Amino acid sequence: MIPEIHENVAIGDPAPGENSSSPGWFTPFEPRRGLTNGHLQTIVGNYLPRPAFRLSSVSEAVEVDPGDGSRVLCNCHWQAEAERAGRLTVVLVHGLEGSSDSRYIQGIAARAWAAGCNVVRMNMRNCGGTESLTPTLYHSGLSGDVGTVVRHYAGRFNLERVALVGYSMGGNLVLKLAGEWGSRPPLCAVAAVCPATDLAPGSDALHEPLNRPYEWNFLAGLLRRYARKAALFPGIYEPRKKIGPVRSIREFDNKILARYWGFRDADDYYFRAASARVVDRIAVPTLILHAQDDPFIRLLPETRAKLLANPHIAFVETRHGGHCAYLSRDPGNEIHWAEATVLRYLLAQAGPVHGS
Amino acid sequence: MEVDWEIEVGGGTPGCGAPVIDALWPGFVDLRQNPARIGEIAETAAFPPLAGLLLVLNGPASPLWTSKCDLWEPEAAELAGPGSRESASSVLACYVDLLPLAGQVFAQWQQAEAFCREWVARLASDRLPECRVELIVRQAIAGQAEGFGVTAYLSATGQARSTAAESLAAALDAFAAAIPSAAAPGKAASKLQLKSTGE
Numbered sequence: 340m341i342p343e344i345h346e347n348v349a350i351g352d353p354a355p356g357e358n359s360s361s362p363g364w365f366t367p368f369e370p371r372r373g374l375t376n377g378h379l380q381t382i383v384g385n386y387l388p389r390p391a392f393r394l395s396s397v398s399e400a401v402e403v404d405p406g407d408g409s410r411v412l413c414n415c416h417w418q419a420e421a422e423r424a425g426r427l428t429v430v431l432v433h434g435l436e437g438s439s440d441s442r443y444i445q446g447i448a449a450r451a452w453a454a455g456c457n458v459v460r461m462n463m464r465n466c467g468g469t470e471s472l473t474p475t476l477y478h479s480g481l482s483g484d485v486g487t488v489v490r491h492y493a494g495r496f497n498l499e500r501v502a503l504v505g506y507s508m509g510g511n512l513v514l515k516l517a518g519e520w521g522s523r524p525p526l527c528a529v530a531a532v533c534p535a536t537d538l539a540p541g542s543d544a545l546h547e548p549l550n551r552p553y554e555w556n557f558l559a560g561l562l563r564r565y566a567r568k569a570a571l572f573p574g575i576y577e578p579r580k581k582i583g584p585v586r587s588i589r590e591f592d593n594k595i596l597a598r599y600w601g602f603r604d605a606d607d608y609y610f611r612a613a614s615a616r617v618v619d620r621i622a623v624p625t626l627i628l629h630a631q632d633d634p635f636i637r638l639l640p641e642t643r644a645k646l647l648a649n650p651h652i653a654f655v656e657t658r659h660g661g662h663c664a665y666l667s668r669d670p671g672n673e674i675h676w677a678e679a680t681v682l683r684y685l686l687a688q689a690g691p692v693h694g695s
Numbered sequence: 696m697e698v699d700w701e702i703e704v705g706g707g708t709p710g711c712g713a714p715v716i717d718a719l720w721p722g723f724v725d726l727r728q729n730p731a732r733i734g735e736i737a738e739t740a741a742f743p744p745l746a747g748l749l750l751v752l753n754g755p756a757s758p759l760w761t762s763k764c765d766l767w768e769p770e771a772a773e774l775a776g777p778g779s780r781e782s783a784s785s786v787l788a789c790y791v792d793l794l795p796l797a798g799q800v801f802a803q804w805q806q807a808e809a810f811c812r813e814w815v816a817r818l819a820s821d822r823l824p825e826c827r828v829e830l831i832v833r834q835a836i837a838g839q840a841e842g843f844g845v846t847a848y849l850s851a852t853g854q855a856r857s858t859a860a861e862s863l864a865a866a867l868d869a870f871a872a873a874i875p876s877a878a879a880p881g882k883a884a885s886k887l888q889l890k891s892t893g894e
Contacts, residue, residue, distance in 0.1 A: 373734020378743035383733050386750035548857035552744060552864040666731070674731055 362653075364683035368676050369668045370659040377632030377661040378549065384664025385442075390672060392445040394452055396460070400472055401491050403484040409464055409473035411484055414439045415492070416448065416458040424497045427527075427689045428457040432485060432509030434663065435535075436560035438467035443506055443532075443663060447678040454682060457498070461488050463509070470567045474575055478596055479508050479538055480612030482516035493525050502528040502685045506663050507636070510534025510627075511614045517625055518617025528688040529625040530681040533636050533663045536618065538609035540637035546587045550635045553662075554588055561591055575599070615642040618649065624688040625652045628677055630660030653684070696823040696866065700811035700830040702804055704843070716792045716835035716844040718762035718800070726753035727760050727796075738766040738789070744864035745789055751871040752793065758877050762837070762844075763792040769850065783825070783852030787859040789867075792835075793845045800835045800842030807832040807843040810875055817873035825859075826851045826866035 361367075374380050397417065400410040418426045429451045433441045439460035448458045462469055464477040464484065489501050503526065505513035510531030517529045535541045545554040562585060569576040576599065585591050592605035602608035610616075627646060629638060646654045657665075660677070667676035703713045724732050730750055733739060739746035745766060752761050766789045794800055801807035811830040818828055827850045835844030849866050853859030 371731060371734050373732075373736075373740065376740050376743060379734065379740055379746055382743045382747045383739075383750065386747045386754070387730055387733075388750075388754055548861065551861045552868070555865065556868075 362687070364687040365655070365680065366676075368657045368660060368665060368680075371666045371668055371674065374661075374664075374666050375632075375659050377630065377634050377659065380630075380632070380659060380661025380664040380666055381553075381634055382661075384661060384666055387666065387674075389442050389446060390449075392440075392449060394449060394458075400469070401488050403464070403481075403487045404473075404475075407474050409475055409484075410469075411464055411488065412439070412462045412467050412469045412472065413488060413492075414460040414462075416452050416460075417496075418455065418457050423457060425499055426455060426457050427685065428459065428492065428496075428498045428501045428525075429685065430459045430461055430485065430489060430492075430501060430503050432461055432503065432505040432512050433463065433466065434507030434509050436466075436557055436564075437506070437509075438462050440467065441506075443675075443678070446672075446675055447504060447681060450678055450682050451685075454686060457496075459488065459492060461485065463512075465564060465568070470564065470571055474572050476565070476568065476596060476599055478600060478608065478612060479511050479535065480515070480608070482512050482519060482614075485512050485516050486520065489526065498525050500527040500689050501525045502530070502689060504530045504532075504681055504685070505534060506532045508535050511536055511538070511612070514614035514618055514621065514625070514627070515612075517623060518614060518620040520623075521620055522622040526623055528623055528685050529621070530628075530684055531626070532628045532665075532677050532681065533630065533633055533660075534614065534627060535636055536613060536615045537637055537639045537642055538613045539606060540639060541635055542588050542592065542605070542609065544635040544637050546589065547635075553635060557588060558585065558591060561588075561595075565595055615639065615645070618642065618652070619645045621649055621651050623651060624684075625649075626681060626684045627652060627654050628660070628665070628680065629654070629656045630662070630665070631656060631658050632660065633662045636662060655680075696818060696821045696869065697827040698815045698818045698829070700808070700815050700832070702808060702832040704804060704832065704834050714833055714846075716762065716794070716833050716846065718792065718794055718835055718837035718844065720763060723762055725760075726750065730754075736764065738764055742766050742787070742789065742860065742863070744867050748791070748867040748871050752791065752874070757874055758796050759793050759874070760796055761791050761793055765790055768856070783854065783859070785853050785856045785859040786850060787853075787856065787863045788848065788850035789863070790846055790848045793847055794835060794837060798842070799837040799840040800844055801832075802842045804832055804843045807845055811845060813875040814873060817875065818869060821869045821873075823851075823862065823865055823869060825853065825862045826869075828866065828870060 396414040402410050431444050433444050439462045451458045464473045503513040511534050514531050566579040589605050597604050665677035705713050733746050769786050769788050829848040831846045851859050851862035
């Protein structure tokens with residue numbers, strides 16, 4: 340059974356004479372000096388310079404829907420062919436309006452590669468400048484796309500162990516897939532950083548006054564992307580100006596996403612796409628990192644109860660960390676606590692990297 | 696967005712001239728060398744979007760470095776002007792002292808002026824009617840280097856502090872996105888205002 344971890348402080352600051360029961364992969368999160376504000380963590384995490392990403396990759400557009408020919412672009416970093424199958428393969432899934440080149444994806448990709456893993460940086464449909472590869476939009480329920488990518492590479496290279504890592508919206512996707520798949524080799528472990536497991540409250544939280552700057556950024560990206568889709572596929576999508584004003588993520592989901600994906604409305608979409616519905620069925624070792632001061636990820640009590648009740652899930656809830664930031668006191672590149680923790684966890688679950 | 700620039704130099708007598716940027720003041724945090732120290736700048740905790748702006752201004756793509764900033768809530772009347780803000784009940788403002796990476800200070804005020812002109816031109820098309828940006832060229836000292844720097848004042852109005860804060864965050868984003876690529880010398884201005892007192 341995987342140890343259940345709840346409340347960082349209890350782990351990091353045991354009472355005198357009490358031994359911490361932390362597993363080896365876990366170190367307590369201590370926020371960087373001055374960064375105990377969730378918004379500040381989130382913003383600084385987004386802008387803090389990182390080392391240049393220099394790994395060479397092989398890009399491939401993987402078909403995820405034979406019905407309409409939709410493809411997703413994957414940037415892959417493969418270890419030498421002789422040992423590829425035995426190495427842990429980590430499939431990385433970015434967040435809303437991110438891409439395989441998002442800084443947090445590059446950051447954890449570099450770590451996983453250095454640890455000897457194969458790495459697949461997957462773009463969701465349309466992301467990473469791939470609007471022309473699919474006639475559809477993308478949304479939080481497309482866990483099947485992640486599953487198709489896993490099957491595609493596992494089949495081609497006989498991969499023995501595949502782990503999924505998702506951030507925010509990508510976290511919802513990997514948790515949803517894990518719940519849908521249960522125990523299905525070669526999936527051996529999952530990690531989700533600040534996953535948007537409950538979509539409706541998260542969407543509404545983005546519309547709170549303090550979160551509007553984040554919502555504007557997401558919305559501006561989504562609307563620009565919609566305009567590009569309308570230009571590329573005028574037979575499918577109405578011109579942007581005919582859609583009318585869209586002032587919130589919920590309004591985008593109501594007016595655009597639900598319409599073109601056949602959801603009744605935003606609430607129907609939020610319900611059907613949320614991993615919260617299936618996290619109780621997760622049957623592989625799964626790490627979930629959630630910060631209490633995340634500005635806009637909301638975890639419903641019933642979802643929290645499901646996470647805590649599932650013995651396969653290590654639920655790490657910290658007081659600080661913001662949204663996908665987790666900037667710690669550690670020096671240099673080790674400031675990125677979530678990336679270090681996720682990788683240690685995956686390696687601990689998957690066994691030796693040099694598996695063959 | 697209202698955008699403008701001016702030059703405010705003169706005096707030379709401490710305490711009675713135009714303000715001088717003392718870039719390496721005792722509270723200076725070198726975000727160029729160590730951006731992770733951003734949390735030590737107290738103003739960023741009060742208004743986190745300011746942290747994003749400071750990191751961009753000190754980031755690898757920026758030709759600038761910052762020496763000081765502040766955040767405050769002026770009276771709405773202080774900002775009354777064209778297009779205005781009569782209906783606004785809340786105002787939020789910040790300033791950032793800016794210097795060029797090359798040479799640490801602008802050697803001539805004309806260089807600083809050309810830089811401001813370009814920045815203003817890049818910002819002029821932004822549709823943020825409740826926001827204002829004002830760039831002021833000032834004398835600056837950075838250690839042994841003496842010359843000129845720029846103080847950027849950004850402000851936004853709203854019906855409540857939260858809406859003013861939303862607008863100011865948008866202004867900061869637009870401001871960061873419009874940073875000129877290089878602090879290059881330029882043509883002299885016609886708008887020099889020499890100030891000999893602190894008026």
